[in-house]
Amino acid sequence: MIDVLINRAAVHEGMHNYPAALADYNKALEIEPNYWLTHNNLAFLYAGCLGDEFRNGSLALKHAQKALDLLPTKYWINYSAMAAAYAEKGEFDKAIEMQKKARDDAPSSHKLKTIYRLKMYRDEKPYRRDGVKKESVNSIGMKFQRIPEGKFQMGASFQTKKNNEKPVHQVILTKPFEMGIYEVTQQQYEKVIGTNPSEFKGPKNPVESVSWNDAVEFCLKLSEMPDEKGFSYRLPTEAEWEYACRAGTTTKFSFGDDDSQLGDYGWYFKNSHSRTHPAGEKKPNSFGLYDMHGNVFEWCQDWFDVYQSGEITNPIQTQGRMKYRVIRGGGITNIASYCFSSARHNLAPDLSNSRLGFRVVRSSN
Known part of the structure; x- marks a missing residue:
């Protein structure tokens, strides 16, 4: 049920229906408060969604840190979420530090993406998520x-x-x-x-x-x-x-x-x-x-x-x-x-x- 809610939230996010996406992510948290992926996805939404009124660097950082704490092995995508959160807060030095960790840990299939985001933060540009619509x-x-x-x-x-x-x-x-x-x-x-x-x-x-x-x-x-x-x-x-x-x-x-x-x-x-x-x-x-x-x-x-x-x-x-x-x-x-x-x-x-x-x-x- 949690995975259904998370995937459905991603569909809503891809359609830029952020209230519906947040509602599904919050339902997932009610069922399992300590699932790292829910916190990771929320971090990216709060850090990079296209709806100005929904972006919140502090909330993004809170969920990114929670995802990082919950995963026994530090996972590159969580470092990337931390970087996006810091960038939204305007703390680009910390964003660069975290994105370097994401780059170093990322598999080859995602390496270019992490390098691109690193350049973006060096140019002091925040992360923006076009959508995850499949x-x-x-x-x-x-x-x-x-x-x-x-x-x-x-x-x-x-x-x-x-x-x-x-x-x-x-x-x-x-x-x-x-x-x-x-x-x-x-x-x-x-x-x-x-x-x-x-x-x-x-x-x-x-x-x-x-x-x-x-x-x-x-x-x-x-x-x-x-x-x-x-x-x-x-x-x-x-x-x-x-x-x-x-x-x-x-x-x-x-x-x-x-x-x-x-x-x-x-x-x-x-x-x-x-x-x-x-x-x-x-x-x-x-x-x-x-x-x-x-x-x-x-x-x-x-x-x-x-x-x-x-x-x-x-x-x-x-x-x-x-x-x-x-x-x-x-x-x-x-x-x-x-x-x-x-x-x-x-x-x-x-x-x-x-x-x-x-x-x-x-x-x-």
């Missing part, structure tokens, strides 16, 4: 967000219509993954497949009227494009989808339990006028993902089956008794209960309709 763009304009590894409680602890979401069980995802920030758009689909099956036309609207088989074909063809050498694309597993949707939360939605706020985050029956809308017009969740609570249902990799109890690592349902694939997220004709983070439904993989789309996960080969 967003990337592929050759056809699809944007991806790096989602950190972590643990979460999968499923719904509350009563649902079909109880497909029980029992609640702990899931461990051992590797980070890159998730599409938006649902695949019609423009992107047409670039890869050459056709657009959608009923509600619009280049930036999510592609719909696609079957699971169609979505898999898109992933395979995109992976084979010359400009995508080194990457492969696939549908998210159901566990990856829910983990990314929750973004560290345990509530019904990624924004809380109050469905009166749903219209701020997704398109569903109360606000959609029964048609899809351009991707990304609503608020994102804390991982920076849009339309996870409505616009179109999204295909997942898994076959649909009942959950098993107990802890499970990197789950994927490779076969199902009902021969249906999982769909997630809710859509334009659905009520709020279909749009919960945990809500799961299913459909035969060869079927399609105007409420069905998908988003993809990218991996490095």
Whole structure:
């Protein structure tokens, strides 16, 4: 949970949403007051964020010193945080002293960065952090967000219509993954497949009227494009989808339990006028993902089956008794209960309709 909060805070910081970043870092401190990485990240935020009203050299130094004290082996990144804090306070002699230690201890992969910062402090320039947003763009304009590894409680602890979401069980995802920030758009689909099956036309609207088989074909063809050498694309597993949707939360939605706020985050029956809308017009969740609570249902990799109890690592349902694939997220004709983070439904993989789309996960080969 702490690592989820820290990574989510980093996403907020990359978006320059410093109040949200600080809120997550402080939650992490409440859970574990003596985790060095939380203090280290707070030191860099207070020392170098672009929000003038949030920078505070004294607080930066306090957290940098705490991180240094907590780590048994003095780690170069903590010396670098100390240097940034001193620079923010205008104490450049001390900043240079600490940055030299960071330079001497840093691995070769980070040596140039430490040398650059040392020069900066010698020129009496403070450290400024442009952001740590882990967003990337592929050759056809699809944007991806790096989602950190972590643990979460999968499923719904509350009563649902079909109880497909029980029992609640702990899931461990051992590797980070890159998730599409938006649902695949019609423009992107047409670039890869050459056709657009959608009923509600619009280049930036999510592609719909696609079957699971169609979505898999898109992933395979995109992976084979010359400009995508080194990457492969696939549908998210159901566990990856829910983990990314929750973004560290345990509530019904990624924004809380109050469905009166749903219209701020997704398109569903109360606000959609029964048609899809351009991707990304609503608020994102804390991982920076849009339309996870409505616009179109999204295909997942898994076959649909009942959950098993107990802890499970990197789950994927490779076969199902009902021969249906999982769909997630809710859509334009659905009520709020279909749009919960945990809500799961299913459909035969060869079927399609105007409420069905998908988003993809990218991996490095």
